[in-house]
Amino acid sequence: MHYYIQKLPMEKVLRDPIHNHIFIQHQVILDLINTREFQRLRRIKQLGTTSYTFHGAEHSRFSHSVGVYEITRQICDLFERNYPSVTDNDGLWNDDERIVALCAALLHDLGHGPYSHTFEHIFQTNHEAMTTKIITSPQTEVNQVLRQVGPDFPAKVASVIEKTYPNPQVVQMISSQIDADRMDYLLRDSYFTGANYGNFDLTRILRVMRPYKGGITFDLSGMHAVEDYIVSRFQMYQQVYFHPVSRSMEVILSHLLKRAQHLYAKDRLQLKGASEFLVPFLTGDHTLTNYLELDDGVLNTCFAVWRNSGDEILSDLACRFLDRHPLKSVKITPAAEKYLPTLESLINQAGYPPEYYMDTNDSYDLPYDAYDPSASKPRTQIELSQEDGSLVELSAVSPLVKSITGKVSGDNRLFFPREMLAMTDQNDLFAPVYAKFKQYIHNGAVVKPS
Template sequence: MPVGNKKLPEEKVFKDPVHRYIHISDELIWDLVGTKEFQRLRRVRQLGTTFLTFHGAEHTRFNHSLGVYEIMRRIIEVFEGRPHWNGNEGLLCLSAALLHDIGHGPFSHSFEKVFNTDHEEWTRHIILGDTEVNTVLRRMGEDFPQQVADVIEKTHPNKLIVSMISSQIDADRMDYLQRDAFYTGVSYGHFDMERILRVMRPTEDQVVIKATGMHAVEDYIMSRYQMYWQVYFHPVTRSAEVILTKILQRVKDLKNEEYPFKYPPHHFESFFRGAITLEDYLDLDESVAMYYFLMWQKEEDAILQDLCRRFMNRRLFKYVEFDQHFMMNEWLRLQQLFADLGVDPAYYLVVDSSSDLPYDFYRPGEEEDRVPIHLLMPDRRLRELSRESDVVEAISGKKRTDHKLYYPSEVLEEPGQEDTKQQIKDILHLKLGKVER
């Protein structure tokens, strides 16, 4: 096995719509990109079901991972020769940046919810297991894969390196905000990344920002806030995720009932058993999952057939907003009313909640990985961002949460059982508020 890393005879360049160019000069990085585990990320969308809301959101984890690598490469260029930066750690940073999302599965978060998997755990398995990725990484030494995994898991002793890829302002977030904004076509996620990169400085424990760059960081924080509520938590995307989750749940339930599938879910077998092998995990991507959703439209089971048709043809659930008092006062009654209509509330009446904390500061005694952003002042002191920025201070530590109830609105428009349907409408309209369309 070759040992160490060499520079490529000629730099490789990826044309990128967000960063213009992605530059690779290290043989190690180039070979990691060529592994089958990394190439699989071309078949896993970055934003899951968001393509059903923003039709341009077809970009993949492959795109994003290359983008995070490129930002990390630029950060390292800024850090070269500065105190607290060890140039020998560069390849570790670049490898961790490139591989940080390699464990994501199809429609990642919905999939994890049903099958109780964790993409971070699978990232570790891929880096440390019998894979092409592991073989390439071991050229740098037998302990190098473990170091890469530790950086991604935030357990590496070098906190500076960890903060470069996982903190409140890091290479990962700076790429996905810009990339997701570009592909969804929204204006919220744009900020002056070039300015932020120029004012980043290494310290012993974390990346800090020169005080002169505070306004660029304010812009970044607000971009993140807007992207979460306008894109990532968009109610239509959440409706698609609800249906996707219920498809997987229905298949799991039918499997337990020994239902005779016309199109057996072979690629899901080990997931049902809770004995997933690395090979099984890597064999399942979104192209495979979509094939099953397509074919399950022809199943005899009416619920699975309907849910798959809804997902494939974008016939999504409608929603209403509600408060927590509803759960105690009306939830059981509403479930029974839907059941009276012949609609199984277990699959067709779904509560979904979203919450985000756009920026947090240090809270003594809390076990939290939200290391605050520090500004490097002219006198070399460090000041926590919200103590200097009125904009950030206004949203610091403020967690926003909303709750929505998703349901199939068309069943209320069909003729028959008018009294039951009117009771449902009264609850949805009067108790919960205006129905969203």
């Protein structure tokens, strides 16, 4: 369906450290940005606890979302100029798809909650499902703006995010192994963390993108730019996203929320101020309105209240999180897993209840994988277009990408109170416990005691 989309009399510009300028050309995009639900993303950090490791990583879901919109806008412009559709079903770009692509790009992260993934794990929410709900619910400002385009338009935008939209070109712009979402967050996260691993040649990648019936492909001549992107993503996961300190702070956050949940069930959680916003989630009976009232600031205010709680564990975990006192972590090899019950017992003997002061956390990523239809979540592989028009999968022509294709990278770590490795006086009550614990830790890993 062709929609009448009102253009602004003069485009508006947002200054951006990654893209220099973000160009707003349509009234619907400006109206969506100005909705209550989209403005909420200013109050949710893009990288959650990573700012405890990389202090510059204070950027928000808002800035990332407008960045994804801008990359998608540039892709649409390039496709319209270079690959416009001439006849139906020719596999080229139909610019009637532009507005649904731009809206989906802008709104793709709308459903993220505070400290996104940790919050989701504890309270069993799902940011993608919440994004769809916000877009399709008549009670939201976002839905009201989208319905001005057409009564069926909110459902179309939601279907892009759900990957059920019939045009694979639009879906792959927003969600694939090389999409506007990933390209923006790699560049943005690299810039704000100060880690240069995420830099790649965005301009070159956009120049070699082209539409075809099955989605989006890349000119073979641009293979090295795509390789650079794959390696950049691999490096960012290893050096930034999987950093042990960031994961440690996630563990503390998770255990802090778990303790609050436990105390609430026992009617022992002090509720005042911001804490009341969490009640629907502590009871498991929350509405969309309840969800949209939450942001990082609300949770941080709860933690500030809990710092002075009469519950020693809740107070201590809140202090550890707010004051940045991460747990210590070491790698766990498969051979060392049998020692974990012993270490758990020692942590308990030292006065730290293991359910709140010990955890194992495995963080793994698949940098790139070829399409496997039998996989539980098959990935859209990266296709390169050869001179004769045929397509070839990236790892088939790139030895570099082939070397990491299908290979999971990451590690499994044990997290525990740093105090377990403290130097103690022989008269200290827990000195024997600490000494025994330290026999299992060597060179940053759990080992067989000597």
